[in-house]
Amino acid sequence: MKPLLKLFTTTAVATATTLSALASSYAASCTNDSWNKIQDRGKLVVGIKEDTKPWGFIDTDGNLVGMEADMAQEVADMLGVELELVGVQSSNRMQLLEQGYIDLMIATMSDRDDRRKIVGAVLPNYYTSGTNILAPKALGFKDWSELEGKTVCGKQGTFYNKIIEERYGATVVAFTGNAEAKQALRNKRCVAWVFDDSSIAADLASGEYEDFEMPLQTEDDNPWALAVPIGERDCIFGRFMAGMQYEWLRTGHLLELEKKWGIQESAFLVKQKDRFKDWLED
């Protein structure tokens, strides 16, 4: 009995030590640089997409608008600071956040394991999308396997380019912007444009792609994450953004924004609204 007790005590002490060590290092490692910088200069700089309608695009005055621009505005309003929106691309959004050029990134980014090592993705995820293709109706694609050996247009910096190549043997030609890639599809440089299904659905709904369809089963459904600098994910800024997202999902505010920007109601947001429901609410 005694040795067992001793072992138990030792373990308890060890655990306690580890925990306290964790706690102290946790507090000490929080410099809250970005958070303090935002307060100091009274301005929040958010990176959003500038060519991804309707999440982030420009209006005729050159301002960035869209669903994610609205979300950024709400964050700034909550902080009581000015908002500055910066246009980012899929290929540079993480670097810009890493370098501190932007304080916060809300840029249609899929939440991936490898990305979490670079930027501080904050949970809960605010949106989701899967991979699908936009292809001419005339080609009549039915299955992903039909893409084998074909050239497909993609976007630089998306995670599924490699998956499409490895899983289905397609050749992906990746462009920096959505506009160029879709133009290449129209010019028949590729048989399909592989991108987020939610974005393709928005394109189809715009009426500009009457001869095109989204024929395949959506794959790799992947939640989106907004991100703060990685050092601040578990500090004030990260916790604050977690709270913002929780409220957005709980109140169904993002569903309203979807409606405002003409996006189909997404099942994910309906589900999350139910999931985070206040149990005292009737």
Next chain:
Amino acid sequence: MSVLQKHGSLVSQKTDLPVLKAVKTRPMDDLGLSRWISRMPLWVIFAFSAVILLWPGLASAQTAYSLEKVWGILLKWMPLLVFKGFVLNIVISFFTMLIGTVAGVFLGLGQVSQVYPVRIMSWIIVQVFRNSPWLVLLFIVMLSFPFEISFGGTHFTVPGWFKAVIGLALPVMANIAEIVRGAIRSVPTGQWEAAESLAFSRSQIMWQIILPQCIKRMIPPWMNWYAIMTMATPLVSLLGVSELVTLSRQAMEAEGNNPSLLVPFYGFALVIFFAYCYPIARLTLLLEKRFTIKL
């Protein structure tokens, strides 16, 4: 030339023997671009505009976009494209030229320096930046420069377009340095000797006698480089700077990315650049004609 002509008349009889004819070399033209642009008659610009204006009509066989609709869209975006987009191109070109010229003059003087290390260093810098692809220089500067400078607690943001200015100024600097060196070399050596015999020091000769004579020679090629560099400013759209071409692309995306918009939008960019560079090219040639030294 006159000697050759004399010879020519002497040996003008027919012969079967191979004759080495006088080698005709055209001097390197450092005003190629300006010459090419300014030779275009003015109606070209109107023809361009007409094609772009009518393009949606010509190409409308497969699209539902009418001429009025496309023009409505372009007109709606025009203020943004011109006053935010093209103005930024001009701002970039001004600052690039300013920095490139100041740095280029010193580099050019360094190339004719009597101090060997200065001369060789200037030569190396000029060769490196003249012969590097502009886009590579742009990428290096854009990605390696800090975007924010903290100075005594205040943060200064270095905007993307200013980094682009530095990236573009490097090749411009090297080419201006070559213009300066060439202009100094083109002043007859008699000027140096005469000045020396009047007991001027080297720096006095350079600044008071040689350089004033160079300025007139430098202005046409300098303006030619300005036109070349202005037309190269859309390069920075690849780096996400919101200039004319970037905004055109984003505007097309915001309008649903219909292919009928492509030619009008990019054509508009073409016309506006042409309209800006054409007078510069004409003026360049005019000045060149005026400043040509008759020997």
